[in-house]
Each structure stands twice: as C-alpha cells, then as structure tokens.
Amino acid sequence: MTGIKQRIGHVPKDQWTDDHREVFAFWGEPNAWEEGSKTNVMNVMGNHPDLGKVYNIWGKHFLMNNTLSTRILEIIVLRVSVKANSAYEWHNHVGYAMNAGLTLEEIAAIRDFPEGGDWSKIEDAVIKAVDELIDENNVSDATWETLSAEFDTKQMMDLVFTVGHYVMTSWALAAFGVGIEGGADAIGFDLKTSSGNTPGKTYKPGEKEDWVDTRGY
Incomplete structure (x- = not known):
C-alpha cells in the first residue's frame, strides 16, 4: 500500500x-x-x-473459536477497523464479513454508523459497545444490559476481549508499518478495490481447501 x-x-x-x-x-x-x-x-x-x-x-481464539456468531464477530472487527483506521484489518475482514452473510451495504453502514443500516437491537448494541470501549474505555450500563439480555457470560467476555485484541493488532500494524500484501486487490474504506472490481468473499484459514487462493497473493 x-x-x-x-x-x-x-x-x-x-x-x-x-x-x-x-x-x-x-x-x-x-x-x-x-x-x-x-x-x-x-x-x-x-x-x-x-x-x-x-x-x-491468542488470536486464533478470537478468529476461529469465538463464542460469538461469525456475523457478530465480523461486525465488531470491521467497526474496530474503522475506529482504529486500520486499512489492513478492514481489507481482510470485508471478505470474511461477506462470507458470513453481510452485504456490502451493511458493511458500509458499519463504517458510517449510526447512519444507515437496518440493525437488530443486539447488533446495534454491539456496534455501540465497540465505540464505547474505544472512546470511553468502558461499556455503558444501558448497552451492557441490552447485550447481556441475549449473550451469556462467555460471549460478553469474548465481545470485550475481541474489541481489545483487534485494537491491539491495529496499533501494532500501524506502528510497525505493516501494509497490505503485494498482489492483493486492496479494499479501501470506500469499498472500492485497487482494480475497480467489486469485493468478494474470502475465507479464514482452513475454511475451504483453497482458502489461500481467495486472497490473491
């Protein structure tokens, strides 16, 4: 990049x-x-x-063994990517999110929150929790109450630690100067790729036999 x-x-x-x-x-x-x-x-x-x-x-737990659904996980990571301005994480998780069933319109709404998006009550609270943790270093009582009405204790713990893990990773990528891999069709925050192609699904390690090939490098 x-x-x-x-x-x-x-x-x-x-x-x-x-x-x-x-x-x-x-x-x-x-x-x-x-x-x-x-x-x-x-x-x-x-x-x-x-x-x-x-x-x-540590990272494998959050990416592969999280107690949260994959859809919720990818909502969290994409919102962290926006808040932390991590082009690397955004690029990688747009494809993961699409594989989890999120549309490009929903991904754009995660970026633009609270504008747009037809979120469920729990999804709205998840995005708010990301913002609160990053901006206020805590989750508000109202957001916690909404989340804990649906998520069990393990899921609540995973939610908070997932935000922290991806913030930490975003910091490291920025501080170390880690760019998107050469050969990858980089996906920007505008959801346009370097080539002009529409972003597509990518797969996590081992998710498909040809998971590496979907990354383009």
Missing part, C-alpha cells in the same frame, strides 16, 4: 530457526514451514518468535 512506511521488516531466510517457522506455519499456509508465510503480519511477528507464537494462539 502507498503511504505505509515499513518500520519492522521480514526476517532474512538464512536466519530462520524452527521458532521462526512455527510462527510462519501456524495458520496452515501451504509450504509455510519451508518457504515462510505470504502474509506480512506473520513475517513481521517472526521477528519476535516468543511473542509471535503466543499471539497466534
């Missing part, structure tokens, strides 16, 4: 140890143990294997 100043680069291959390879290969990319990851974030995390390995385990 233009405008990104890389501050932490990729570890040279001749310096890789098994610890580096564990970071690169964690998500099951083909040949990642031998050739490294194709994702910029994993290559940067390889600079600190002890951190990279626990970050992967």
Whole structure:
C-alpha cells in the first residue's frame, strides 16, 4: 500500500530457526514451514518468535473459536477497523464479513454508523459497545444490559476481549508499518478495490481447501 512506511521488516531466510517457522506455519499456509508465510503480519511477528507464537494462539481464539456468531464477530472487527483506521484489518475482514452473510451495504453502514443500516437491537448494541470501549474505555450500563439480555457470560467476555485484541493488532500494524500484501486487490474504506472490481468473499484459514487462493497473493 502507498503511504505505509515499513518500520519492522521480514526476517532474512538464512536466519530462520524452527521458532521462526512455527510462527510462519501456524495458520496452515501451504509450504509455510519451508518457504515462510505470504502474509506480512506473520513475517513481521517472526521477528519476535516468543511473542509471535503466543499471539497466534491468542488470536486464533478470537478468529476461529469465538463464542460469538461469525456475523457478530465480523461486525465488531470491521467497526474496530474503522475506529482504529486500520486499512489492513478492514481489507481482510470485508471478505470474511461477506462470507458470513453481510452485504456490502451493511458493511458500509458499519463504517458510517449510526447512519444507515437496518440493525437488530443486539447488533446495534454491539456496534455501540465497540465505540464505547474505544472512546470511553468502558461499556455503558444501558448497552451492557441490552447485550447481556441475549449473550451469556462467555460471549460478553469474548465481545470485550475481541474489541481489545483487534485494537491491539491495529496499533501494532500501524506502528510497525505493516501494509497490505503485494498482489492483493486492496479494499479501501470506500469499498472500492485497487482494480475497480467489486469485493468478494474470502475465507479464514482452513475454511475451504483453497482458502489461500481467495486472497490473491
């Protein structure tokens, strides 16, 4: 991406140890143990294997094993991406959100909240919770009451920690200068791609046999 100043680069291959390879290969990319990851974030995390390995385990819970529905998860991540101005997370999660059934119109309404969007009461409260956590460092009593009427304790905990995880990740991506991968058809906040094509579904690690191919790099 233009405008990104890389501050932490990729570890040279001749310096890789098994610890580096564990970071690169964690998500099951083909040949990642031998050739490294194709994702910029994993290559940067390889600079600190002890951190990279626990970050992967932690992050997998929120992305793959969250007690919240995938639709709710993607609403959260997209709203965090907007609030944190994370082009990297936005680009990746637009495709995930579409795979979870969100339309481009709904994704635009997440970006523009509270304008537009025909949200259910619980979805509206989820977006408000993201904003409150980021802006006020807490969830208001009214929003908590709405959420906890439908979500159990584990889901409430996952909601708060999911917001925190993706804010933390957005900070790291910005501070380290991690840009969208070369070859990817970058999706902007305007929901236009670099090529002018309409954004399409992408798949999470292992979700489909050809999940890597949907990313375009």
